[in-house]
Amino acid sequence: MVDPHVARQGWRRLEPVHAMVYFVPEATEQYAALGLTDWRSGYFASRAAAFGPASPELVIATFYNFSPRLIRRALPAAWGVVSPDKLLAARLDAAGAALRRADIHARPDLEETLALARRAALAACERLPGRPLFAAHAALPWPEDPVLALWHAQTLLREYRGDGHIAVLAAEELSGLDALILHAAAAGDMPVSFLKKTRGWSREEWAAGEDALRSRGLLGDGLTVSERGQALRRRIEERTDELALPAYAALGEEGCERLAVLARGFGRAVVDAGLLTLPA
Structure with missing residues (x-):
């Protein structure tokens, strides 16, 4: 048996190795060079490219907390500009360049960390049903370069966890907007204005979402989580x-436990290199 808290630490501490690809200029520049100059098109198309030329409906279902309106602005138009295969290659190139900027390639514990993350990711690959976004990425080839292989392993682990998280949210009858508002109220790790902008929800939609959550007893006054909401979270x-x-x-x-120890240094290196800096 494995303590879920220990497993969660390993995932969370290594997560910056994957998540930085959504913030670094290397990705923006790669996508722009292919003709996707709007950040929305670059983000949705690059992350969904593992599906092939995904429909807006498929992305709405699997990305979950984004406004459908925002997704439809990007897809399927992006597929008329660049193929999924080219986007996958560009995303991988961007990830590698950014992680090298954080000197991930020079870390002496890279090989051991990769071995652990890869073993976990391969175990996840034995459980594909019910994990659509994960399964799409699981079908991609493993990069030979250790830095890119580590990024791919954490990508798989992120999407595996993410698909499970969405299943739980749906079972609890929380929409993507509901989940986003509860996260904003509880975590406070990102400005609400940033979440509204990047997820595409209008001021009116957000306010209506808050009211709906209060009617369920999940929010208190202002943007605060009630005891019932905290228990649900x-x-x-x-x-x-x-x-x-x-x-x-x-x-x-x-x-x-070993992965959690090793992952701390990798996550810190990514943060210290400024790879997770929010765009202005």
Whole structure:
């Protein structure tokens, strides 16, 4: 048995290695060179490219907390500009260039960290049903370069966990906007204005979403989470942790603890290099 909290630490601490690709200029420049000069088109098309020329409906279903209106502005128009294969290659190039800027390639613990993350990712690949975005990425070839292989491994682990998280949200009858508002109220790690802009929700839609959550007893006055809302969030996170365990169980308790220790240095290197800086 593996403690879900220990497995979660391994995922969270290594997550910056994947997540930075949504913020770094290397990605924006790569997509612009292919003709996708709007950030929305670059983001949605590059992340969805593993599906092939995905429909807006497929992306709405699997990305979850974005306004459908925002997604429809980007897709399917992006596929008339650049093919999914070219976008996948550009995304990989951007990830590698950015991570080298953080000196990930020079870390002496890269090989060990990659071995653990890859083993977990391959275990997840044995459990494809019900994980559509993960499954699409699982079908992609593993890069030979260790830096890119680590990025790919964490991409798989992120999407595996993310698909499970969406399943839990849907089971709790929380829409993408509901989940986003609850996260904003509880975490406070990103400005609400940034979340509204990047997820495409209008001021009116956000306000209506807050009212709906208050009517369910999940929000208090202002943007605060009620006790009932906090209990719901804990239940969601605990269930998400449980659904992610099949990947990390392959490492055993000791392996998960080791990954959590190693991952801290990788995540810190990404942050210290400024790869997660929010756009102005």
